[in-house]
Amino acid sequence: MEAVQVIEAVGTPEKGVPTPAADRSTGSARSVGARRPRRRATRAWLTAAAFLAPALLTILLIRIIPFLGAVVSTLHVRDGVGLLAEERFAGLQNYVDLLSDPLFQATLGRTLLFNVIINPLQIALALAIAVLLTRRVPARGLWRMAVFIPCTIPLVGSSIAWGVALRADGPINGILEFLGLPAQPFLSSPSQALASIMLVASWVGIGYWMIFLVAGINDIPDELYEAAALDGAGGWRSFWSVTLPMLRRPLLFVLVADTVANFVLFVPMQMLTEGGPQNSTTMLMFDAYRRTYTYSQPNQGATATVILTVIMLIIVFVQFRLLKEDRG
Numbered sequence: 001m002e003a004v005q006v007i008e009a010v011g012t013p014e015k016g017v018p019t020p021a022a023d024r025s026t027g028s029a030r031s032v033g034a035r036r037p038r039r040r041a042t043r044a045w046l047t048a049a050a051f052l053a054p055a056l057l058t059i060l061l062i063r064i065i066p067f068l069g070a071v072v073s074t075l076h077v078r079d080g081v082g083l084l085a086e087e088r089f090a091g092l093q094n095y096v097d098l099l100s101d102p103l104f105q106a107t108l109g110r111t112l113l114f115n116v117i118i119n120p121l122q123i124a125l126a127l128a129i130a131v132l133l134t135r136r137v138p139a140r141g142l143w144r145m146a147v148f149i150p151c152t153i154p155l156v157g158s159s160i161a162w163g164v165a166l167r168a169d170g171p172i173n174g175i176l177e178f179l180g181l182p183a184q185p186f187l188s189s190p191s192q193a194l195a196s197i198m199l200v201a202s203w204v205g206i207g208y209w210m211i212f213l214v215a216g217i218n219d220i221p222d223e224l225y226e227a228a229a230l231d232g233a234g235g236w237r238s239f240w241s242v243t244l245p246m247l248r249r250p251l252l253f254v255l256v257a258d259t260v261a262n263f264v265l266f267v268p269m270q271m272l273t274e275g276g277p278q279n280s281t282t283m284l285m286f287d288a289y290r291r292t293y294t295y296s297q298p299n300q301g302a303t304a305t306v307i308l309t310v311i312m313l314i315i316v317f318v319q320f321r322l323l324k325e326d327r328g
Contacts, residue, residue: 216250
């Protein structure tokens with residue numbers, strides 16, 4: 001009897017105290033429960049990778065690999081003329097030659113000046129039109145469509161149309177002569193050709209950037225304008241105190257995207273002026289093209305392209321810095 005009591009006292013587990021078998025079953029259940037979220041996460045990553053793979057592969061083949069090839073090309077020079085001439089390693093010689101070339105220095109300065117002028121001009125006009133066309137004006141949708149239509153025309157077609165309009169015997173000079181003003185050498189004068197290119201680029205770009213700014217203005221809550229009106233703010237004060245602060249991020253995006261687009265602007269220069277007259281419309285992108293295909297200097301053309309890309313990457317870096325400060 002005493003032995004039975006000792007066995008019961010020693011061998012019978014207390015209530016709430018798990019046995020080894022229970023420990024094993026509980027541990028296995030926990031491990032299975034822990035594996036399930038990991039499996040779901042793995043499936044989610046695999047699904048995302050499957051959807052992203054075509055885009056990433058396209059970026060790799062079309063953007064990254066050609067750019068790396070261009071970088072390698074900048075480190076070589078050709079012993080001879082022509083695309084089939086033998087290459088030899090030259091280090092940074094192409095960069096030294098280009099950056100010490102007065103013509104390239106002038107091209108670089110001209111490209112920066114072009115962007116300093118055209119970017120604020122395009123964005124200011126796009127913002128003014130966006131603000132106007134988000135107000136209650138008659139046929140607002142029709143006006144938006146009219147401003148956006150130039151964006152739907154290929155840049156080649158727009159350049160051809162403007163080339164005809166800006167000719168010495170074109171319709172714009174005809175209007176000037178009708179008004180008693182002298183005809184202007186828009187595309188044949190070194191002092192006017194760059195401004196004419198700005199006109200063509202702005203005719204296309206303003207409507208495009210307007211769409212982004214219209215979307216940004218429409219996202220601003222009406223309550224902010226109502227509160228500003230209750231405080232006695234007029235239209236101009238509401239624009240500075242409500243519209244501009246709330247458009248900070250869309251404006252930053254438009255600024256950087258517009259800058260990048262104008263840095264790589266190529267078609268108007270090629271079709272209307274071929275970089276002239278007297279290189280007055282030669283930009284970095286056109287200079288890289290001309291060095292590669294006209295002068296048969298692909299290494300220097302690649303070097304100009306890399307310099308252009310570095311400048312654009314710096315601008316994108318500034319954009320991310322500004323956006324980071326905006327999240328603050």
